[in-house]
Amino acid sequence: MNRFNGYHILSTDSFDKKSLLFLLDISQELKERLKSEGSLSLLKGKILATLFFEPSTRTRLSFETAMIRLGGQVITVEQGDSSSIKKGESLEDMSRVVSAYCDTIVMRHPEPYSVRKFSTNASVPVINAGDGTNQHPTQSLLDLFTIRSEKTKIDGLSIGFLGDLKNGRTVHSLIHILKKFDVTLTFISHNNLKLPETYIKNLTENGIKIKETENLEEAIKELDVLYVTRVQKERFTDESEYLKVKDKYHINNKLLTQAKKDLCILHPLPRLDEISTEVDTGPNAKYFNQAQNGLYIRMAILSLILGKYKKN
Amino acid sequence: MNRFNGYHILSTDSFDKKSLLFLLDISQELKERLKSEGSLSLLKGKILATLFFEPSTRTRLSFETAMIRLGGQVITVEQGDSSSIKKGESLEDMSRVVSAYCDTIVMRHPEPYSVRKFSTNASVPVINAGDGTNQHPTQSLLDLFTIRSEKTKIDGLSIGFLGDLKNGRTVHSLIHILKKFDVTLTFISHNNLKLPETYIKNLTENGIKIKETENLEEAIKELDVLYVTRVQKERFTDESEYLKVKDKYHINNKLLTQAKKDLCILHPLPRLDEISTEVDTGPNAKYFNQAQNGLYIRMAILSLILGKYKKN
Amino acid sequence: MNRFNGYHILSTDSFDKKSLLFLLDISQELKERLKSEGSLSLLKGKILATLFFEPSTRTRLSFETAMIRLGGQVITVEQGDSSSIKKGESLEDMSRVVSAYCDTIVMRHPEPYSVRKFSTNASVPVINAGDGTNQHPTQSLLDLFTIRSEKTKIDGLSIGFLGDLKNGRTVHSLIHILKKFDVTLTFISHNNLKLPETYIKNLTENGIKIKETENLEEAIKELDVLYVTRVQKERFTDESEYLKVKDKYHINNKLLTQAKKDLCILHPLPRLDEISTEVDTGPNAKYFNQAQNGLYIRMAILSLILGKYKKN
Numbered sequence: 001m002n003r004f005n006g007y008h009i010l011s012t013d014s015f016d017k018k019s020l021l022f023l024l025d026i027s028q029e030l031k032e033r034l035k036s037e038g039s040l041s042l043l044k045g046k047i048l049a050t051l052f053f054e055p056s057t058r059t060r061l062s063f064e065t066a067m068i069r070l071g072g073q074v075i076t077v078e079q080g081d082s083s084s085i086k087k088g089e090s091l092e093d094m095s096r097v098v099s100a101y102c103d104t105i106v107m108r109h110p111e112p113y114s115v116r117k118f119s120t121n122a123s124v125p126v127i128n129a130g131d132g133t134n135q136h137p138t139q140s141l142l143d144l145f146t147i148r149s150e151k152t153k154i155d156g157l158s159i160g161f162l163g164d165l166k167n168g169r170t171v172h173s174l175i176h177i178l179k180k181f182d183v184t185l186t187f188i189s190h191n192n193l194k195l196p197e198t199y200i201k202n203l204t205e206n207g208i209k210i211k212e213t214e215n216l217e218e219a220i221k222e223l224d225v226l227y228v229t230r231v232q233k234e235r236f237t238d239e240s241e242y243l244k245v246k247d248k249y250h251i252n253n254k255l256l257t258q259a260k261k262d263l264c265i266l267h268p269l270p271r272l273d274e275i276s277t278e279v280d281t282g283p284n285a286k287y288f289n290q291a292q293n294g295l296y297i298r299m300a301i302l303s304l305i306l307g308k309y310k311k312n
Numbered sequence: 313m314n315r316f317n318g319y320h321i322l323s324t325d326s327f328d329k330k331s332l333l334f335l336l337d338i339s340q341e342l343k344e345r346l347k348s349e350g351s352l353s354l355l356k357g358k359i360l361a362t363l364f365f366e367p368s369t370r371t372r373l374s375f376e377t378a379m380i381r382l383g384g385q386v387i388t389v390e391q392g393d394s395s396s397i398k399k400g401e402s403l404e405d406m407s408r409v410v411s412a413y414c415d416t417i418v419m420r421h422p423e424p425y426s427v428r429k430f431s432t433n434a435s436v437p438v439i440n441a442g443d444g445t446n447q448h449p450t451q452s453l454l455d456l457f458t459i460r461s462e463k464t465k466i467d468g469l470s471i472g473f474l475g476d477l478k479n480g481r482t483v484h485s486l487i488h489i490l491k492k493f494d495v496t497l498t499f500i501s502h503n504n505l506k507l508p509e510t511y512i513k514n515l516t517e518n519g520i521k522i523k524e525t526e527n528l529e530e531a532i533k534e535l536d537v538l539y540v541t542r543v544q545k546e547r548f549t550d551e552s553e554y555l556k557v558k559d560k561y562h563i564n565n566k567l568l569t570q571a572k573k574d575l576c577i578l579h580p581l582p583r584l585d586e587i588s589t590e591v592d593t594g595p596n597a598k599y600f601n602q603a604q605n606g607l608y609i610r611m612a613i614l615s616l617i618l619g620k621y622k623k624n
Numbered sequence: 625m626n627r628f629n630g631y632h633i634l635s636t637d638s639f640d641k642k643s644l645l646f647l648l649d650i651s652q653e654l655k656e657r658l659k660s661e662g663s664l665s666l667l668k669g670k671i672l673a674t675l676f677f678e679p680s681t682r683t684r685l686s687f688e689t690a691m692i693r694l695g696g697q698v699i700t701v702e703q704g705d706s707s708s709i710k711k712g713e714s715l716e717d718m719s720r721v722v723s724a725y726c727d728t729i730v731m732r733h734p735e736p737y738s739v740r741k742f743s744t745n746a747s748v749p750v751i752n753a754g755d756g757t758n759q760h761p762t763q764s765l766l767d768l769f770t771i772r773s774e775k776t777k778i779d780g781l782s783i784g785f786l787g788d789l790k791n792g793r794t795v796h797s798l799i800h801i802l803k804k805f806d807v808t809l810t811f812i813s814h815n816n817l818k819l820p821e822t823y824i825k826n827l828t829e830n831g832i833k834i835k836e837t838e839n840l841e842e843a844i845k846e847l848d849v850l851y852v853t854r855v856q857k858e859r860f861t862d863e864s865e866y867l868k869v870k871d872k873y874h875i876n877n878k879l880l881t882q883a884k885k886d887l888c889i890l891h892p893l894p895r896l897d898e899i900s901t902e903v904d905t906g907p908n909a910k911y912f913n914q915a916q917n918g919l920y921i922r923m924a925i926l927s928l929i930l931g932k933y934k935k936n
Contacts, residue, residue, distance in 0.1 A: 039669040045351040047380055049373065057701055058721055061673065064699045065725040068671055075376045077369055078390055078702055089582030092589075097370055097581065100604035101377040269721065270713030277716075292724035357663040359692055361685065387688045389681055390702055401894030404901075409682055409893065412916035413689040 004304035008119045009127045011135040017180045024145050026300040042308045043072035049102040053080035053109040059129050063106045066298035091118040099123040125305040140173040142297040146290040150264045160186040163229035165195040170268040184209040188219050190245045216249050220259045228267045228274050252276040266290050316616035320431045321439045323447040329492045336457050338612040354620045355384035361414040365392035365421040371441050375418045378610035403430040411435040437617040452485040454609040458602040462576045472498040475541035477507040482580040496521040500531050502557045528561050532571045540579045540586050564588040578602050628928035632743045633751045635759040641804045648769050650924040666932045667696035673726040677704035677733040683753050687730045690922035715742040723747040749929040764797040766921040770914040774888040784810040787853035789819040794892040808833040812843050814869045844883045852891045852898050876900040890914050
């Protein structure tokens with residue numbers, strides 16, 4: 001049964017394990033249908049409005065492509081900061097108005113919980129495409145989809161996280177989902193960028209086996225999946241501190257000789273130099289597949305919330 | 313007969329009462345067809361170019377949705393200020409070039425009469441979506457459509473205008489249309505924001521019964537329709553003056569106990585706090601319907617100027 | 625045979641005379657089919673991504689219209705400078721990601737050779753829509769198409785270039801193509817804006833008859849085609865120097881009494897006052913046809929690189 005029909009997608013909190021696996025199955029089905037049929041017509045006559053109050057090429061384009069590949073159409077606000085907002089209009093009013101022009105809305109906004117606020121008055125389903133430091137649910141879902149696609153399962157995996165574990169929204173969201181599975185999580189970071197204590201506590205309470213370390217060379221040996229993130233310059237007030245922390249870890253082919261042959265390396269992108277480009281052509285680099293998988297997850301979500309997909 | 317076929321829509325001056333009613337009828341027909349058929353194909357194969365030299369989410373998106381719901385396609389310039397204009401190209405040259413790429417053009421530009429100038433060399437019909445302080449004809453038409461939809465008629469109504477009557481483009485345009493009907497108009501405003509004398513004179517010459525007052529509590533009792541507008545901060549050089557004037561009038565539920573049960577409250581949006589949000593859920597709030605009606609008026613105009621609609 | 629199928633269009637260097645004529649033929653066919661059929665469906669189900677890291681209304685809209693007239697769909701980045709780029713993402717990474725969302729990419733970027741760099745990792749054909757001072761191949765191709773359309777041939781023509789021959793990208797590109805034909809080229813410019821010596825040398829080596837002069841009145845008498853360009857203010861550090869040079873040449877009706885009756889005047893647009901508007905309505909002004917021809921050349925290229933067109 002489609003439990004997404006008519007619902008907003010604001011965070012990953014509301015998904016239980018069964019819903020998550022259902023969503024991955026639909027994404028996989030749509031991936032295969034797209035491959036064999038070229039483009040679909042499930043959303044023919046439907047309009048998606050993408051409202052971006054903070055630019056994001058990758059996310060916006062992948063939602064728009066998802067809609068078009070499903071036979072739908074798109075209207076877009078690429079630079080939302082310059083319009084009605086400036087005139088002081090509330091998100092709740094804007095929501096009522098834009099709802100009248102489309103069948104579903106994808107919104108990105110720099111302020112935490114703004115998309116939830118916007119959705120309150122919306123008469124069509126709203127998808128959160130990132131609300132500041134809070135949530136970006138479709139990113140976590142595509143991460144999960146990629147892990148299952150590459151490793152054929154999720155339960156039983158040993159998954160490492162590397163980089164800025166303190167501030168990284170994608171890390172926090174993915175952890176939140178993974179705790180519903182039987183996984184071992186390893187957190188590898190500079191001492192200043194460790195996963196906040198509340199997350200550690202929450203994971204332990206959920207019975208997740210966790211490890212924390214600064215030693216990547218050692219930790220990488222046991223991992224099935226390594227999720228790498230960018231250390232964001234804008235988080236540091238002191239540039240020298242940033243440079244020190246940033247250059248602590250690099251994934252390159254030499255390091256990978258220590259890893260399992262079938263280690264799956266992920267990265268939410270954009271990457272700077274956390275991963276050497278020499279890794280790109282090897283068998284472990286899965287981050288571009290991951291970006292592509294965003295298309296299938298978004299196709300699944302769009303067709304489900306619009307009630308146009310039934311799993312066979 | 314379709315007297316709009318091939319014509320520009322630059323101002324509401326050219327519409328006689330018969331044309332106005334014709335347009336409202338087509339809009340109503342399209343509203344009903346859209347409801348029953350989902351989307352139409354009257355403009356299949358046609359391209360609308362939306363050129364916005366000043367951002368306007370609401371107006372642009374509603375035109376684009378109108379085009380798509382009619383089966384057409386859209387190309388758009390969301391941030392027109394940054395392109396050819398900068399290179400010094402004349403509006404007349406740009407018009408010839410863009411005309412070659414589409415079947416109709418919707419344009420917004422901060423300069424009064426710029427859209428008329430642009431239309432001179434256009435080889436396709438051009439719709440003015442707002443040229444500074446001058447005109448925004450589709451706004452007035454959707455206002456009129458909403459009044460007739462909500463009250464089933466226009467002749468015989470008592471219609472009030474509240475807010476910045478001195479500078480408000482939407483007020484001036486709507487007055488201009490309403491003077492072709494048999495209506496009573498009441499102008500309620502702070503003394504500094506009164507309707508300019510030329511408008512008063514013109515209305516009187518056209519035989520329209522008018523009243524002017526500062527007393528909203530008294531005036532509201534007799535109204536069938538109240539058209540509320542925002543007091544625009546940018547019109548004041550002195551902020552304290554702005555604050556004094558802005559806070560003079562507020563529509564809330566307490567005030568509405570003085571009004572007719574079926575008073576229809578309109579607002580071109582965006583609103584600040586002229587109307588309390590508690591009013592939104594009551595029976596008098598029609599401003600969100602009004603915004604939605606923009607879709608039907610724009611569908612009617614697009615299909616008429618492209619010669620694709622015949623009234624039965 | 626379609627030798628364009630699957631290829632990037634980065635510069636005009638790779639086109640031999642046969643390929644050029646093939647492309648002009650396809651463009652002409654599509655122009656005629658568009659006229660008779662309204663819109664085509666050769667690219668149904670295909671998505672074009674337009675990525676503009678520098679705004680260009682004319683070029684972007686004409687590519688988007690070309691795609692839509694062929695039955696395809698478009699996703700667009702109008703203001704590319706504000707997004708991922710800012711986060712430091714490499715063009716090569718962005719290319720892999722965007723490739724996953726579309727079937728072909730049109731890109732403009734202010735940096736020379738950036739589009740080539742971007743194309744390296746692209747898994748779909750990439751079209752250069754201008755990379756700074758380097759190339760803008762579809763402009764030259766539409767110039768060539770216009771010359772042949774207006775004069776029915778290219779070999780044997782006497783073609784003049786006027787304006788900023790030193791810096792003008794469009795002039796340099798078109799020369800590059802014309803040297804593959806049997807033409808006489810006349811370069812008319814202020815002494816400070818002469819065609820660079822390397823171009824002169826290269827043309828001479830290719831057996832092209834050339835003339836250089838400052839005297840427009842004299843030179844214009846023998847020309848079949850006159851290609852006029854804008855003197856770009858941004859090339860001058862001294863404004864008075866700019867004004868002196870800019871005002872040296874003006875095309876007006878008086879001057880045209882000296883020219884052949886069927887002189888074909890071209891201009892890549894936008895124009896400032898190099899050509900008086902009185903010329904626009906005369907028989908020699910072909911620059912707006914030229915802009916329109918961009919549509920047919922771009923339709924031809926899109927359908928050819930996507931393997932959807934076979935010449936009969």
